[in-house]
Amino acid sequence: MGSAKNTGTAARKARIEEMRRAEQSRERRTRIVKIAASAVVVAGLVVGGVAVVHAQSGKKDSSASDSKNSASGHFVAGSDGVNTWKGTLGRTHVTSTVNYPMHPPVGGNHNPVWLNCNGDVYTKSVKDENAVHALEHGAVWVTYNKKASAADVKALTTKVKSTPYSLMSPYDSQKDPIMLSAWGHQRTVKSASDPAVNSFFEKFVQGSQTPEPGAACTGGLSQ
């Protein structure tokens, strides 16, 4: 008697157990479907968002656009004489040559190896792709063409040599004799003693425009 009753209870328990298990697995399935569905929705939103951003950044300015979104946009002149790049500046590491829309370049895709900028003065022209990487690390780049006076070049050499996170090189194709560049910013100065030199250095040597604060100016490429 007792055993039959026990058997009945056990069977019922087993059936309940089985029903519960079935219920649980149904819930699990539903949950998986829900998670998968939301993942798809989120992924869709992300892809869509990126596509929109890309489409807009592409639309913004095609006049000065380089291939593969390296840099596009234009300079906006500031009242302080500093030109600021409006648009996009790529930050992808590439080993190929990059066509920059401004000279000297103030940003865009660049070579994986940065040009040493620990007060380094180069007397021969350097590769844009390496110099742009130095700008990304917070350096100010002093450049001059053949119209710059020897006295100015000498004074700027002294200035750069005593300033870590700056570098200097000749740049024949630039429009003015002496130009200063930082990531996203550029200006022309009249001479080495132009007070704008000091103010540009104070603002941009490891300044707030630096995309990678704390990155090194040593251990890279030296000419």
Next chain:
Amino acid sequence: MRSAALIAGAAATALVAAGAITYAVAEDGGGSSNSPAPTADSADAGFARDMAVHHQQAVEMSYIVRDRTKNVEVRRLAYDIAQTQANQRGMLLGWLDLWGLPKVSADPPMTWMGMGDMASGKDGALMPGMATNTELKKLNTLSGKPAEVLFLQLMTDHHKGGIHMAEGCVEKCRVGVEKRLAQGMVDAQQSEIQLMADMLKARGAKARS
């Protein structure tokens, strides 16, 4: 009536507690939290600027010697110096950022401690104790024991110059946390000079000065 009194009492207690907490928090800044951020010509800003540059060369030198020797003792010391000084440099630069101050100055280094004429600045040795570019290049050409000896000699000089500058901040800086970091540099680098003297002796050499 009674409950109104209770509420008033509770409110008063809360106010007093809030006041006390505010006071305690304000005091915690070493009295500096109410003073304005340092200016570009202050000792606080000057030390942050100059020591960041001084430290960078120690980091660089340490990386060089780690490439030039397999000696575990020297490599560990170099690792310690590179890690420590890179971190401290980050703190100094971060404070300049917080204060909204430039990382460079048109004045010569150490002007803030009345020693703007201390270093010649020739060949990359911008401040006392710093190695010249020529010395760094030489370190880059040596290997093994000669590299270890030159590194220990250069770093001993570097620490001596660093300690001197850090003492300037201990004396003149007003920001408590910066003063403490400067004192920590003095203590740690003094002990490392002793360690390096022993390491030089074990290699049959000694400090240059």
